[in-house]
Amino acid sequence: MNEATGPEQAPCTWPAERGAAPPGGPVGHLVTRVARLHRTAAGRALRESGLYPGQEIVLGHLWEADGPVRQSDLIKAVELDPSTVTKTLQRLEQSGHVTRAPDPADRRAVLVEATELSCALSRQVESAWAGLEEHALAGLTPADRAELLRLLTAVEANLCDRAGGCPEAE
Amino acid sequence: MNEATGPEQAPCTWPAERGAAPPGGPVGHLVTRVARLHRTAAGRALRESGLYPGQEIVLGHLWEADGPVRQSDLIKAVELDPSTVTKTLQRLEQSGHVTRAPDPADRRAVLVEATELSCALSRQVESAWAGLEEHALAGLTPADRAELLRLLTAVEANLCDRAGGCPEAE
DNA sequence: CCCCATTGATTGGCCGACCATGCAATGCGT
């Protein structure tokens, strides 16, 4: 077998100075965890509409800008990796929620548009989303919610400039 | 009105009563976005240690409970899907960060242990995490951070009881 | 006019997460 370095155990033998800090920075894990829970909950809610979590964001943008949208604009709007958007759109097209056509004015561009089928879902999705939001924020006062928004926005901004690939438009 | 897969037609023709609410509830998307940014940043930070985001959480638990851990306990601790943990551990084992052995006391159980290789990484990972945490929370006062923690915890609790699969002791 | 950098999008590969399913070992109840 592998005796790697030690016969058995004697794992880490910590500096032993710690003990208070649980596992890693709390906020990082927490936000990850909350996001996961939220996504799962969204998945359940969207399931009844035949959608998967992640697709609502794309569809949401298409619903808003009601009309054909250049895929590149969509990518900038949702701030996701281009390949992610491509795949999502392929799925959405396959499930009939979206149509895609080449842009006659620029043959490498693709124009995306929400179908009526997806529009029928829009109210359902919206209400599901609102319900989820309400549930997630239950028990929080309006002031709490504003605070949460403010703090998360601040964190977002902080993380953004590290990644360097954020809106940071104007 | 149902030309379904019609030519190009008018897309959604919203009730037009909206207009203020951007796309969906703000907090949901925000938290998703923050989590994504955080994960990406963590990925960059961990890359230098040869780890992928998600693995640090598992390793963190193994480092803490220094010694063999039953996989089922690990699963409860990280609160992830068993299959996710299995796959993560397989990767970690393959990369030499973890060893797995059947539990002699219960032959269906698996005992997991961090290797010394991973221990060498622990400080690196820890400091990377701390740095990331600090960066994410830059500009926030201690009071802000406490608030953020409190609010996120509340949201977590709210989402938990919807999913129904949370700790919620009994 | 032609070459080349830029932009737009796709492909392939990888990992993390979930669900549903399957299977082996355990342990409880009768």
Added chain:
DNA sequence: ACGCATTGCATGGTCGGCCAATCAATGGGG
């Protein structure tokens, strides 16, 4: 002692994300 529910993990499949590399079209500079 036997049978059956439970527990513990693994597999297969799907989706969402990222990165790296690729191809097609555009457009600017020489």
